[in-house]
Amino acid sequence: MAEEAVEEKPANLVEAVSELLESGTVQQARRMLNALHPAEIAHLLESFPAAERKLLWELVDEENDGEVLLHVNDEVRSGLIEEMDDEELLAATSGMDMDDLADFLQDLPATLTGEVLRSMDKQNRQRLESVLSYPEDSAGGLMNTDTVTVRPDVSLDVVLRYLRMRGEMPEFTDKLFVVSRFDRFLGVLRVSDLLTREPDRTVAEILDRDFEPIAADTPAVDVAKTFEDRDLISAPVLDGEGRLVGRITIDDVVDVIRDEAERSIMNMAGLAEEEDLFAPVWSSARRRALWLGINLLTAFLAAYVIGLFEATIQQVVALAVLMPIVASMGGIAGTQTLTLVIRAIALGQVATRNARALLLKELRVGALNGVLWALVVGGVASLWFGRPAIGVIIATAMVINLACAALSGVVVPLSMKRLGIDPALAGGVVLTTVTDVVGFLAFLGLATLFLL
Amino acid sequence: MAEEAVEEKPANLVEAVSELLESGTVQQARRMLNALHPAEIAHLLESFPAAERKLLWELVDEENDGEVLLHVNDEVRSGLIEEMDDEELLAATSGMDMDDLADFLQDLPATLTGEVLRSMDKQNRQRLESVLSYPEDSAGGLMNTDTVTVRPDVSLDVVLRYLRMRGEMPEFTDKLFVVSRFDRFLGVLRVSDLLTREPDRTVAEILDRDFEPIAADTPAVDVAKTFEDRDLISAPVLDGEGRLVGRITIDDVVDVIRDEAERSIMNMAGLAEEEDLFAPVWSSARRRALWLGINLLTAFLAAYVIGLFEATIQQVVALAVLMPIVASMGGIAGTQTLTLVIRAIALGQVATRNARALLLKELRVGALNGVLWALVVGGVASLWFGRPAIGVIIATAMVINLACAALSGVVVPLSMKRLGIDPALAGGVVLTTVTDVVGFLAFLGLATLFLL
Structure with a gap:
């Protein structure tokens, strides 16, 4: 039912x-x-x-x-x-x-x-x-002002009677906030303690003074992380002077988590986070046009690289047939590394010291897969065009491009992060530009050197 | 601080x-x-x-x-x-x-x-x-068994004394569960009501009988949706016979939401949701190899299509230079539509009736952007190679491919959904295969017909 x-x-x-x-x-x-x-x-x-x-x-x-x-x-x-x-x-x-x-x-x-x-x-x-x-995406912007506050010197019984007189409690009230006469935050009184401790104890005896409040200017994503790590339902928000100004509740935090996740996915395709499924055609087209334009620039860059080798292609048309394979495999492998690194950055798991270890690991993974699929592609290409030299060249180009993809997959997002650019937004474009250019350059360049 | x-x-x-x-x-x-x-x-x-x-x-x-x-x-x-x-x-x-x-x-x-x-x-x-x-990803698998239950015929005062005797409450207890002698679920007693109503009232007078419990075999993602839509902190879980078997709390739901979002992002790159950042090189390479292999098949398919036009390329090498542009723009535009539709499917916002309206809108957006960028690319191509005919052909191919990308962006995920395949996992591969093949076919085909 x-x-x-x-x-x-x-x-x-x-x-x-x-x-x-x-x-x-x-x-x-x-x-x-x-x-x-x-x-x-x-x-x-x-x-x-x-x-x-x-x-x-x-x-x-x-x-x-x-x-x-x-x-x-x-x-x-x-x-x-x-x-x-x-x-x-x-x-x-x-x-x-x-x-x-x-x-x-x-x-x-x-x-x-x-x-x-x-x-x-x-x-x-x-x-x-x-x-x-406060900014919309800070603790101050997320907070609500419906705090229930109590003084430290009263007994739990007084608190219980006060709540009955009040008649209702704001949603998500798992703790009351204990404040001094000047709204200075002293600690939290958990509802579970209020319910289970003897009524003649005072708030001062029961309150938790170690509960870490949230500063009003904390970014929303950090608030979400705190709530998740500490399994909170509500938390007090303090201004710069330690005064209680509001509280954040888990429902708002769930929204932040959901929005963050959505933004990553939508941004990776160059879409706005809050894109309306049935937006007017005109405004929808206009917004997406920018992303297509940026990608067109990178496509022209790749075309320019191919153009450098027109004479080579004219002599060996097989190269034109095979070249998208090298670029495409580099893009796929690079995107895998990129996705892994972007997630690690978002979780705060990458620092200068382990970035080198990460790069080394990804390079090794790239090399292994590069060699494996290079052998396959090289074999197929040799048989297809009956020229073993083409097979050797495409295999070599693939190993080069997959190594390069691993390198970019680690270096591109880390550099963007340092420059203050969101890697989820622009990382993919930059990465595939690199793998396209390197792929075409390696394959057609090697062919020019060794085939003609 | x-x-x-x-x-x-x-x-x-x-x-x-x-x-x-x-x-x-x-x-x-x-x-x-x-x-x-x-x-x-x-x-x-x-x-x-x-x-x-x-x-x-x-x-x-x-x-x-x-x-x-x-x-x-x-x-x-x-x-x-x-x-x-x-x-x-x-x-x-x-x-x-x-x-x-x-x-x-x-x-x-x-x-x-x-x-x-x-x-x-x-x-x-x-x-x-x-x-x-119960399966791990069902309400029964998510639930905990630490329910605090009360009988309907006692007074709130008795409940309060019972809780004090109990001495502590499980985390995230915002409601107690009211059950009959045979563990049959009758309703919930909110802690806020317990705190604010007069102690001499009975549980039966105060309890909320309309609170909808969760069936133990409900899928985890639906549980998450219910918690989000109704702003819950905890909810009772019932077995098939209406007996209280446990409760689900918001912390587990937040994990489900986070995992869902992560899975989408990781799956789009063919990665496992729980991929270890520092997994051993060998096992990491093995897992990613499959994804690369699938993509290699589609790359070979694209190469095969190009191969059909070897003779044409030999005569007009400019085609080899320009052809990746047509394929790449189709892939980008198609991915935008695909991402939008996958999100809408996940939110349960697509049904047979509005799918047609959605398709129509996306086709219009695709046509608008197709024409816009076709003019740009056509102009640049004409100037670059000094042959206006090439410009006209690439512009036409781009309009065809962007319309086709919009069509696939809507149809591919909806068909996959119907076949029980996760569109977030395989949608991208299928879509770019379509836009690659159609892009090369349209561009090189038109060139063969009108240039030679």
């Missing part, structure tokens, strides 16, 4: 909703849609082209609007916001957490931002301004 | 530890190592070649062994286990959670597995066997 709900919903939802829309049973579509979790509605909206998406968006209950907007990707969000009038947008912002609201405000027209700020009470406005004062 | 610890540790750790090892100040290295979190020690061990890794592993305190072993990747783990004697291994298993122990047992020699089982009391053995009876 429950399993069915989890397993079969996503695949069928798109299908089911399309059918309802086509058959015009709008009321049924509305019911189905609003019975879903906001995150599921968001995925569904992303799955439809502009016209249907607009129709579906009108069917979403107003009370779900805010949560759904937070879950769709940036590009889809701006599209949906355009469909809403000011009143609907204002309504959508009510009830948002401070961190979400801070993100969301950046997508709103400037006039509306002012209105949202004016509609808040002073305390909330100050909290929002505090979140907005 | 805290920030420094988070930000600067990873980059410097590898460097710092290498220095300590080289200078022989082993005691200092030991202190530094054991002051780290187990996950950090694990990352560090992964960063060193076999010899240093062995040395470091001996420096890790025995009480940390178990946690570290759980955090290193599969390949490194088997290496470390080989260094340990049975006694150390037995000691490492003590205190492991049931889900971790179940995973870990699969890496141990069979004789030791029996010994571990014998060393447990009957209840724990039954729990372990329950986890082991």
Whole structure:
């Protein structure tokens, strides 16, 4: 039952909703849609082209609007916001957490931002301004301001009564924060301790003073790493003066992890992280054109290298037939090394000292595979064209190119990292440029030297 | 302070530890190592070649062994286990959670597995066997058995006293599970409700009966999706008869998300998800050889297509110079579409009905970019070789190949998905085979028809 709900919903939802829309049973579509979790509605909206998406968006209950907007990707969000009038947008912002609201405000027209700020009470406005004062991808930008704080000198019983009086707790509250009168952070009081220790103990006796808080200017990826390494659900965020300014919760960290992973994959193909599946053709084409243009430059470079050997090719056409094999195998082998090294860099596992050991290992792997496949390719080429010399030349070129691929696979991402360029974004282009140029140069160059 | 610890540790750790090892100040290295979190020690061990890794592993305190072993990747783990004697291994298993122990047992020699089982009391053995009876990548394999259960007919005050008597709570306990006398799951009692509601209310009045439990045979990726969509910290796992058998916690889900993302990236390059950065050269080369071999077959196919046009190339060598451009641009454009579609498939956003709309959009994007870059390439080619006909032919071939790339970018992953093949693994190879073959065929074919 429950399993069915989890397993079969996503695949069928798109299908089911399309059918309802086509058959015009709008009321049924509305019911189905609003019975879903906001995150599921968001995925569904992303799955439809502009016209249907607009129709579906009108069917979403107003009370779900805010949560759904937070879950769709940036590009889809701006599209949906355009469909809403000011009143609907204002309504959508009510009830948002401070961190979400801070993100969301950046997508709103400037006039509306002012209105949202004016509609808040002073305390909330100050909290929002505090979140907005940090970069979006820092701990300060990720944090929420819904901290529950207690003083060290009260007993657990007082804390329990305070919580009952409060009536509810913010989501993901696994610890309360203990602060001095001046909001200075003293430590954390775990909910599990609150529940299991005797009520007449004081907070000061029970609190964990060693819990390491997170500085507001810590980059988001480092926050994610800390949460993962230490298995945290929530953590306090302090400003430069050691004052508690908010807390980060695991749901935001999961988003960071998911976004990071997506960005790597999308960037490797030169796509934007938040690319809309049904972006308008024109804007989609424009964004991808740049990547194709960069690759065209490297393709022309390879063509230029081939052009240097026109006379050789004219005499031995077999070279033109075989040359893509050398370049392609270099590209594949190099990409394997590159991928391994990029991951190691992301995990902080590469330093000057072990880079040499890594390079040596990859060179050996490249040499082994180079020799193996060089023998195969050399054999096939000799038989195909009946000229053993061609076989020897292509085999030699392959060994050279695979060694070079291993070298570039290690050196290119490390150099990019040092230059502050994201290796996941540009590493592949640079690497295949190297393996193409070296592949053609080695193969056609050797042929010119020894065949003519 | 805290920030420094988070930000600067990873980059410097590898460097710092290498220095300590080289200078022989082993005691200092030991202190530094054991002051780290187990996950950090694990990352560090992964960063060193076999010899240093062995040395470091001996420096890790025995009480940390178990946690570290759980955090290193599969390949490194088997290496470390080989260094340990049975006694150390037995000691490492003590205190492991049931889900971790179940995973870990699969890496141990069979004789030791029996010994571990014998060393447990009957209840724990039954729990372990329950986890082991489900596949590793299902909810049952992910779950832990450390559930805290309560009966519906007691008051919150009784629950609070029970927890104080119990003395501690398992990590990530944000809810207790309410079960009948026969372990039948009735609902969840949130810790936040336990803390904020009046103690004289009964569990039956407060419990949430609508919380959807997870079936033990739900695939791990669906569990992750549920946790993300519903912002869960823990969830109950039920067997086929509706009995509570365990619970899944967010830390295991974060691991699933991270592993999934890593697998996609590694698989795209034909690498194993858990590839050891410093795997022995021989085994590393052997694993990568297969991928290179598959790619070699496709390279030979492309070479065969070129070979069909040997006579044409002999007459117009410029064709050999330009042909890689057509193939390469097709590959790049196709990979963009492929990446977008693979992500959409993973998110469950593609169904029969919207696949057509997606194909249409991608064809239009491909056509637009095809025409744009065809004009550029055609112009450059005409000027370079002084033959406008070559420019027209390469431009036409590029438009054909980019349209074909868009078509394959949508159709290839969808067909693979239907055949039960992971598109992230094999999609790229198939796609570039298509764009290579079509690119060479279109360019050289058109040239043969119109140039000779």
